[in-house]
Amino acid sequence: MKIASIGSGNIGGTLGKQWAALEHRVMFGSRDPHSEKMKLLLQVVGANAQAGTIMEAVAFGEVILLAVLPSDVERVLAEAGDLDGKILINCTNRYDGTSSDAEVRRLARNARVVRAFHMLPWEVLANPRYEAGTATAFLSGDDPAAVEVVAKLASDIGLDPVEIGGPDAMAKAETAIGMIWSILAPKFGREYSLSVLRR
Template sequence: MKIASIGSGNMGGTLGRRWAVGGHRVMFGSRDPFSPAIHELLQAAGPNAQAGTIKEAAAFGEAILLAVRPEDVERVLAEAGDLRGKILINCTNRYDGESADHEVRRLARNARIVRAFHTLPWEVLANPAYDAGNATAFLYGDDPAAVTAVARLAADLGLDPVDVGSADAMAQAEAANGALWGVLSPKFGREYALRVLRRS
């Protein structure tokens, strides 16, 4: 799949690099696609990766990962332009009481939006394998085909994708994850993850 990563920091850089190494074609969208940091990222990602402006990356990707700081969401979506028919993977987070999901849906109305990857630290996304099994990635979206595509991308990374089914369910999962983070991260740091066990 052709994937655009709008954002090349810890989240966007990690996910984009791993998808490129795994065989997907990836374009990192950046305000400065010729920066030393982007050059270093492209070296790590290999021949399937390239860089361009945010608008170029958005035009390139069949799926677009939105992995920017909350204060940059409105600007980069305006730069990206019309995303009609594109899968937009929203992994942004806000910590000021506002909903990152509602904001992205308001600003990218024409996209097929899937909420995913935002409940996991980038360190876990870099290596989701544990002795007891792989980390679970919670996701949801209104477009079943888009959700299936993003679940496949999650599985390509070695994650265990679980569709929570609705925006309300995701809000509850986010709240539970946040509460557990406060309890568990002081003990285990940023390298712990959750795994949903279910019977077949």
């Protein structure tokens, strides 16, 4: 699969590296695709990765990962233009009480938006397996086929994908897990995670 990662920091770089290692083709979209930082990332990720502008990455990808700072969301999606039915994975976060999900759905023109990977630290994305189980990735979206594609990408890298419904359900999950994070992260650090056990 061809995956565009708009963002090449901890989240975008980690997921891009994971997918490239599984023979997916990855293009990192950047304002400066020829920067030294990008060259170093491509050396680490390997032959299945390349870099381009945001528009080049959007044109390349069948699936687009949005992994940018909250302040860059509007600019990046304006530059991306019409996404023409492509799957957009929104893993951006805001911490001011407003909804990144609603903003991205409003700004991503003709995208099939799936909310995923935003409640996991990059350290867990890099290594989601624990002695006692596997970290859960919560997903939501209105398009079942798009959610299924993202669930497969999550399971490919060792996560346990759990689809929890539409945007309203995800908003409730974000609130609940945010509260749990505020309590447990000081105790266990950034590499702790949650796993959903079911029979």
